[in-house]
Amino acid sequence: MDWSILQLPEHLLTTAKACWLRTLLIEDDALTARAISETLVREGIECVWDAEAEAGLRHAATADFDVIIMDRMLPGMDGIAAIEQLRGSGIRKPVLMLSALGRAQHRVEGLDVGADDYLAKPFEPTELVARVRALHRRGAALANQPVIVHGDIEMHLKARTAYRAGQHLKLSPKEFDVLKLLMENAGQVVTRQMLLLRVWKLNFDPQTNVIDVNLVRLRRKLDEGFGQPWLETVRGKGYRLRPAHAN
Structure with a gap:
């Protein structure tokens, strides 16, 4: 079930x-979903709605969205598990988690599993819109970024070159792609499935050691010395890749 701008009340279509x-x-x-959807549409933000995590994950995998807004307390699969599955499948779109659980430990849990922002309920509609726009800008900037930096590691995407502490890393094409994926998800686990x-x-897993071999080579080139x-x-x-503040 979803709502797009064309399915909202007639008065919204004119405003x-x-x-x-x-x-x-x-x-x-x-009711919450409809209120959020109407708020977003008024600001020129299309909103597609799913009431369950499983349906939302299927939608996220088959359609192109700029930002995903996810409630934490969902029936069946909660938002924490849903984000873990989303990130585990390789979907990197920005996620804003909404929740009535607003303590620091709850926010940390949400951000640690891969949410990009966390907004406690109740919230002001204007703040929701502002955060969605900020996440979209951040995601667009990352997608178009020609250079990725994490600590003393630097990757030039167009030239497909990588450096650590100013020293060129002689990476194979696959090693470069592995490091790029790790850099894009720095501080978070990159699974074998990803x-x-x-x-x-x-x-599917070809039941070979191709991943292990490439990771051993990458580790040697990236870390030794x-x-x-x-x-x-x-x-x-x-x-x-360890968080930047951990090194």
Whole structure:
């Protein structure tokens, strides 16, 4: 079930601005969802609504959205598990988590699993719109960024070159792609599933050690001789670049 600008009341169609930004709203409460949708449409932000996490995840995987807005307390699969699955499948669109749980520990939990922002209920509609716009700007800037920097690692995407502490890293094409994915998700776990899908373009595990071989080579080129290592293995989950403040 979804609402787009064409499905909203007639009075909104005459007052809404032209849509230039597309959002996916995953919210189980219909009244809240409708209020959010109407607020966004008035500001020229298209809103597609799903009431369950499973349906929202399917939508996120098959359609192009600029920002995903997700309630934390959803039936069946909650928002925390949904974001973990979203990130595990390689979807990097900015996520704004909404929740009645507004304590610091709750915000930390949401941000740690991959949410880009966290807004506690109740909230002002103008703040919701501002945060959605900010996430869209951030996501667009990252998508068009020719250089990615994390700590003393620097990647030039157009030239496909990488450096650590100013020293050129001689990476193979696959090693470059692996490092790029790790850089785009710095501080978060990159699973084997993400590596297979995004780097090797496979949606199944070929039961080979191709990932392990490339990660061993990348670790040697990236970390040996540079003091503190960046690349770490998260047992049973995958790999990650340590957060910049940890080195």
